[in-house]
Amino acid sequence: MSALLSVYERELVLTKGRGAWVEDRDGKRYLDFGAGIGVNGLGHGDRGVLAAIRNQAARLVHASNLYHTEPAAALAERLTTLAFPSRAFFCNSGTEAVEAALKFARKIGRSQGRSELVAFERSFHGRTLGALSLTWTPKYREPFEPLVPGVRFCAFGDLEAAAAVTGPQTAAVFVEPVQGEGGVWPATPEFLRGLAGLCRERGALLVADEVQCGLGRTGRLFAHQHAGITPDLLTLAKPLGGGLPIGAVLLREELAPGIAVGDHGSTFGGNPVACAAALAVLDHLTRPGFLDAVERRARQLRKGLLALARIHAQIADVRGSGLMLGVEFRGGVAPVVRALEGRGVLATRAGERVLRLLPPLVIKPAEIRSFLTSLDAVLGEGAGAA
Ligand SMILES: Cc1ncc(COP(=O)(O)O)c(C=O)c1O
Numbered sequence: 001m002s003a004l005l006s007v008y009e010r011e012l013v014l015t016k017g018r019g020a021w022v023e024d025r026d027g028k029r030y031l032d033f034g035a036g037i038g039v040n041g042l043g044h045g046d047r048g049v050l051a052a053i054r055n056q057a058a059r060l061v062h063a064s065n066l067y068h069t070e071p072a073a074a075l076a077e078r079l080t081t082l083a084f085p086s087r088a089f090f091c092n093s094g095t096e097a098v099e100a101a102l103k104f105a106r107k108i109g110r111s112q113g114r115s116e117l118v119a120f121e122r123s124f125h126g127r128t129l130g131a132l133s134l135t136w137t138p139k140y141r142e143p144f145e146p147l148v149p150g151v152r153f154c155a156f157g158d159l160e161a162a163a164a165v166t167g168p169q170t171a172a173v174f175v176e177p178v179q180g181e182g183g184v185w186p187a188t189p190e191f192l193r194g195l196a197g198l199c200r201e202r203g204a205l206l207v208a209d210e211v212q213c214g215l216g217r218t219g220r221l222f223a224h225q226h227a228g229i230t231p232d233l234l235t236l237a238k239p240l241g242g243g244l245p246i247g248a249v250l251l252r253e254e255l256a257p258g259i260a261v262g263d264h265g266s267t268f269g270g271n272p273v274a275c276a277a278a279l280a281v282l283d284h285l286t287r288p289g290f291l292d293a294v295e296r297r298a299r300q301l302r303k304g305l306l307a308l309a310r311i312h313a314q315i316a317d318v319r320g321s322g323l324m325l326g327v328e329f330r331g332g333v334a335p336v337v338r339a340l341e342g343r344g345v346l347a348t349r350a351g352e353r354v355l356r357l358l359p360p361l362v363i364k365p366a367e368i369r370s371f372l373t374s375l376d377a378v379l380g381e382g383a384g385a386a
Pocket of ligand 1: 035093094096098126176182211212238
């Protein structure tokens with residue numbers, strides 16, 4: 001593995017997966033509470049997704065955007081019907097979805113002299129230069145400065161602070177309805193409603209970045225729906241393709257005439273195999289009762305975590321929304337992640353102190369119990385203490 005450029009810290013070599021379980025090359029099994037950083041929403045090896053991939057791959061793997069393909073057209077129709085009246089643009093990742101949203105907002109705002117962007121403290125929007133400019137964490141940004149100019153950051157959850165930086169110069173406000181990488185912080189419905197009102201009043205566009213929190217993760221198909229708002233743009237990616245790379249931007253219908261042929265593009269974007277997989281994912285997420293089951297599992301997991309917080313003093317906070325939960329420790333989270341891995345459980349971190357839990361949405365009650373037992377044991381050994 002040494003020929004890989006070392007931008008990641010990693011050791012495990014995973015070879016297969018089924019449901020909420022993955023296996024490494026030595027045959028050791030792991031309960032996957034990271035789900036490929038939220039990508040494997042339906043777990044590993046979902047039959048519907050695999051069949052869609054196989055069927056489409058046998059017909060047409062790639063066409064380029066010089067031509068229409070049926071899966072891309074069907075996916076656009078499906079997403080815009082499920083979300084809000086809009087037009088879809090497809091790309092290949094979360095950061096590209098944010099990048100496209102940024103360009104669309106700049107283009108639309110241009111005639112009114114709006115070029116500034118507002119983003120929030122603790123935000124994470126991606127690693128390409130545009131999305132990185134909207135990402136708050138200095139260690140991600142600083143080595144690559146100068147970035148895209150005209151980004152104003154303000155405190156997440158503070159409407160007055162947002163009002164102070166949003167004005168006639170603002171093209172768009174970017175918000176994660178649940179901040180992920182920044183430590184799993186859900187926005188309150190009041191904050192999101194306030195932001196939507198502020199953007200309407202000041203003529204700025206509201207971009208909901210649901211790359212991580214969208215598509216069923218919070219128990220609703222889209223996280224902004226908890227607040228009863230409709231953003232102007234919505235970015236989606238991670239779980240959309242059932243494991244294949246795909247990103248999407250939905251742009252509110254009335255704004256679509258502001259984007260013309262040639263304004264943006266992507267050779268791979270809207271790849272027919274990825275779109276066919278995404279259609280299978282959406283079929284699954286919209287099955288009657290599916291999201292109710294996600295909410296039940298979320299309640300079980302949160303209740304279990306709160307019970308552990310009463311026993312283990314090193315837990316400082318349990319927060320999140322649906323099956324996107326964060327456990328903040330008084331000490332470092334790295335030993336917790338390592339100890340869990342030793343016990344056959346995979347989970348990710350968000351920053352130095354937060355254990356980020358993103359189990360597959362199809363996680364079973366017994367698997368949640370098994371996870372809680374492992375976490376209890378790890379904390380009993382003292383991991384996560386200050
Ligand atoms: C909210 C949000 N936006 C954008 C991204 C970037 O997505 P990707 O890693 O697919 O480029 C992420 C990734 O974690 C994310 O959480």
